[in-house]
Structures are given as structure tokens and as C-alpha cells.
Amino acid sequence: MRNKITVVSLFLLFLIMSTGVLAVNNRIVIPNKVKVREVDVKLGDIASISGDSTFQNKVKNIILGQAPLPGYQRIIYRDEVIYALRALKINLTQVNLNIPYQFTVVSxxxxxxxxxxxxxxxxxxxxxxxxxxxxxxxxxxxxxxxxxxxxxxxxxxxxxxxxxxxxxxxxxxxxxxxxxxxxxxxxxxxxxxxxxxxxxxxxxxxxxxxxxxxxxxxxxxxxxxxxxxxxxxxxxxxxxxxxxxxxxxxxxxxxxxxxxPLVERWKEITIIARVGGVEVTTTGKSLQQGHLGDTIKVQNINSRETIKARVIAKDTVEVLIN
Known part of the structure; x- marks a missing residue:
């Protein structure tokens, strides 16, 4: 009976030791100074990760922040890595973490x-x-x-x-x-x-x-x-x-x-008025300058009346009759 107890005890001890060995197979190692090439700092780029493939694939893409600019460096603390692992619901009792209290990242x-x-x-x-x-x-x-x-x-x-x-x-x-x-x-x-x-x-x-x-x-x-x-x-x-x-x-x-302009201001001009089939011509004075087709103000020299007329030729206007 005592022999059976001994055998069972040894078997249980073997299972416990085997479980411990399997646990430490999942391992993350980060040196004191790491170098990255991408914009983001990924765990898989700065750490040596070992263990089963499921564990490696799950943790390698953890992003710990942005990489520093050229000529600068960034400090990341061990607790930041632990926090990121816990966020993924990684059982830390089954992971061997070989990570310094803080490490330096350069790009x-x-x-x-x-x-x-x-x-x-x-x-x-x-x-x-x-x-x-x-x-x-x-x-x-x-x-x-x-x-x-x-x-x-x-x-x-x-x-x-x-x-x-x-x-x-x-x-x-x-x-x-x-x-x-x-x-x-x-x-x-x-x-x-x-x-x-x-x-x-x-x-x-x-x-x-x-x-x-x-x-x-x-x-x-x-x-x-x-x-x-x-x-x-x-x-x-x-x-x-x-x-x-x-x-x-x-x-x-x-x-x-x-x-x-065909008509200069203050120049003597010819004023033509057409009513029905009758055309009347008189002399006037331009009060404005005008190009072909422009409507300007002119003055009839004889009557001193100011009227509107359309420029039709050089120094010649036609009275606009409503």
C-alpha cells in the first residue's frame, strides 16, 4: 500500500514539474537597448520571444508606442510591457519575463x-x-x-x-x-x-x-x-x-x-435725327466721349438742349427717339 502511495506521489510530482517546465517555455527577453526600423515599436521587433506558436503569434504584434525620431531615444518600462500582456489576457504566471526595469529604444x-x-x-x-x-x-x-x-x-x-x-x-x-x-x-x-x-x-x-x-x-x-x-x-x-x-x-x-473713341469730349460733332423718312442734321457738342455704339450725352448748339445720342461714326451721333 505504501508503495502505491509512493508511486502516485512521484507521478503527481512529475506532472507538477512538467507543468512548470511548460510554463517557462513561453519566454520574452528584451535587452537594455533595442533598435527598431518601423514607425511603431512592436514587441516582436525588440524582443526574443519563444514558446508555443499560439503564444508567439499573439504577443509579437503588441505595439508599445511610436518609435523616436532620428537622433532621439525613448525609454520604455517593464511595467508597460506587462500591462500590454495583461490587456491581451496573457497568463503571466506561465511566461518567463527577462525584461529590465527600463530599456532604451532608438530608431x-x-x-x-x-x-x-x-x-x-x-x-x-x-x-x-x-x-x-x-x-x-x-x-x-x-x-x-x-x-x-x-x-x-x-x-x-x-x-x-x-x-x-x-x-x-x-x-x-x-x-x-x-x-x-x-x-x-x-x-x-x-x-x-x-x-x-x-x-x-x-x-x-x-x-x-x-x-x-x-x-x-x-x-x-x-x-x-x-x-x-x-x-x-x-x-x-x-x-x-x-x-x-x-x-x-x-x-x-x-x-x-x-x-x-470716335467722339471726343467737348468736341464739335454732327447730330442726326431721323423721324419717319425725314433726316435732320445739326451741329452739336459732345459732353462725353464715346466709342462705336456707345450712348452719350450731347448738346444741340442751336437750342442748348442736352439730349442722348448713339455714336455711329467719327464725330457723328444719332439722336435716340423714344
Whole structure:
């Protein structure tokens, strides 16, 4: 009987010892200093995890926070790891934890050439403007230095911004996306110009001077703003006059020229009135200037009456009869 008790006791002791051995098979070891390559600090990347496959697969993807930026380090405490394990309902009595009170995390970053970001912005500008690429000149203003970014699946994308007018000085946000998450947004400033053929004054031109194509030559100029509307080089300039003076070598803008009015203010004019089949002509004085088709105020010199009339020809108006 005593022998049977002894055998049973030894068997139970063996089971207890076996259970203890199985328990310590689940093991997590973290050194005092670890290095990560991804944006997040995953337990599986910093620890040596052993044990059954179910246990390993369950704990390896535990995230202990974000990795530090280049040149910085992060301290993680042992209790943070224990808290994360408990959150997954891991039985800690069956896990051998070889983790220091605190450990240091540093990031292993790779260099990203700023040129790749600059080129993406340039391609966006080329594709957005209604000109051939050969007609567009793009310079970068104060380009940033090369960047250090975490390892992982990396993509570069144009961020959201108000596009407006890209010609001139424009800032484009470039997003660095790692593992489908925006890691960083870099703003790059460009100076954009467009080559256009424009009229350029051969010599000084005075205000109110009548112009023609002979006063200008066609040159290709780099235009860095679309606020100024240049006259198309196929425009017939004959008969137009300058609203302002223009210096030699300066380009001609639409806002600088006008068609001279057919009727000048305070000038003597011919007033025509048509009633039925009868046409009456008299002399008058213009109180306003007017182009063809404009309605202006004129004065009948004989009667001193002020009336409205429509400009129909040079120094000639027709009375508007209701």
C-alpha cells in the first residue's frame, strides 16, 4: 500500500514539474537597448520571444508606442510591457519575463533624398499647367535637406492644398506615407515661370500715341505671373492708342492700350435725327466721349438742349427717339 502511495506521489510530482517546465517555455527577453526600423515599436521587433506558436503569434504584434525620431531615444518600462500582456489576457504566471526595469529604444532610419520630393512637385506643376513642359521653368526656393525616414513601404503623394495660380511663387505639400500612414508632410516652395512671346517696345512710346506693329518687336520672355495679361502677338495693333507711356524694352499689356473713341469730349460733332423718312442734321457738342455704339450725352448748339445720342461714326451721333 505504501508503495502505491509512493508511486502516485512521484507521478503527481512529475506532472507538477512538467507543468512548470511548460510554463517557462513561453519566454520574452528584451535587452537594455533595442533598435527598431518601423514607425511603431512592436514587441516582436525588440524582443526574443519563444514558446508555443499560439503564444508567439499573439504577443509579437503588441505595439508599445511610436518609435523616436532620428537622433532621439525613448525609454520604455517593464511595467508597460506587462500591462500590454495583461490587456491581451496573457497568463503571466506561465511566461518567463527577462525584461529590465527600463530599456532604451532608438530608431534605425534610412536617408530619403529631397530630390525625389522636389521632382514629384515639379511633375505636378508640369501636368497642371496648360503649356508644354519646354515652356515652363521651375526653380526651387531654399530646398530642404535630405530626410531620415523609418524603414517600411514608402510612398510620396501630393497633399491637399489650395492650388490657385501655380505661375509665380507657389508652395506644394509633399506627404511621406509609410505603411499607408502619413509619416511627415514637407512643404516645398517653387518659383514657376512660363516662356511666352510678347510685344516689346522698340523705343519709348507716349501716352495717347497711336500705335502699330512697327513700334514693337516680338521677344520670348519668362513670365512669372499671370496677373498681367499680355497682348497676343497675332493681334492687329493698328488704330489703337496708348493709355499710358511705355519705355523701350518693356512688354505690352492689354491694359495699356485702347481703341480711341470716335467722339471726343467737348468736341464739335454732327447730330442726326431721323423721324419717319425725314433726316435732320445739326451741329452739336459732345459732353462725353464715346466709342462705336456707345450712348452719350450731347448738346444741340442751336437750342442748348442736352439730349442722348448713339455714336455711329467719327464725330457723328444719332439722336435716340423714344
Amino acid at each position: 534605425d532610419y534610412k536617408e530619403l533624398s529631397i530630390n525625389s520630393l522636389i521632382d514629384l512637385g515639379k511633375d505636378y506643376i508640369y501636368n497642371s499647367l496648360p503649356y508644354n513642359q519646354e515652356e515652363i521653368k521651375v526653380d526651387v526656393i531654399n530646398p530642404p535637406q535630405d530626410l531620415m525616414v523609418p524603414y517600411g513601404d514608402l510612398k510620396l503623394e501630393i497633399g491637399e492644398f489650395y492650388q490657385g495660380n501655380l505661375v509665380g511663387t507657389t508652395t506644394i505639400p509633399i506627404e511621406i506615407v509609410i505603411e499607408d500612414e502619413v509619416y511627415r508632410r514637407v512643404y516645398i516652395q517653387y518659383k514657376v515661370g512660363v516662356l511666352q512671346k510678347v510685344f516689346v517696345a522698340k523705343g519709348p512710346i507716349q501716352k495717347d500715341q497711336l500705335i502699330s506693329g512697327d513700334l514693337f518687336e516680338v521677344e520670348e520672355r519668362l513670365i512669372n505671373t499671370l496677373n498681367h495679361q499680355f497682348i497676343d502677338i497675332n493681334t492687329d495693333l493698328n488704330g489703337k492708342r496708348m493709355k499710358i507711356p511705355l519705355d523701350m524694352g518693356r512688354p505690352l499689356l492689354k491694359s495699356m492700350v485702347e481703341m480711341p
